Amino acid sequence: MASHILGQMARQLPGDWERSYGHPLYFLETFVDPDRFRGTCYRAANWIVLGHTTGRGKDDQTHRPNRSLKEVLGYPLERHFRRRLSEQ
DSSP states (O other): OOOHHHHHHHHHHHHHHHHHSSSSOOOEEEEOOOOOOOHHHHTTTEEEEEEEOOOTTHHHHHHHHOOOOOOOEEEEESSTTHHHHHHO
């Protein structure tokens, strides 16, 4: 059920995003806290494990981990997403 909902979201989100922001999406990413969740539904929906965060957060000023490490997962929306992301 969860992987089905994630699939629906992956089909719906690109159109909604482009209508709202005027720019297409080629790749989705999410973060899972492995201390709390396994991310099973993402894996079942074919999301790819990319690695882990550094635990520093986006507003880091100390350059030291200050929160739990998250697992990073990604989902390509288009076959040649790498090329599309590097285009200007």
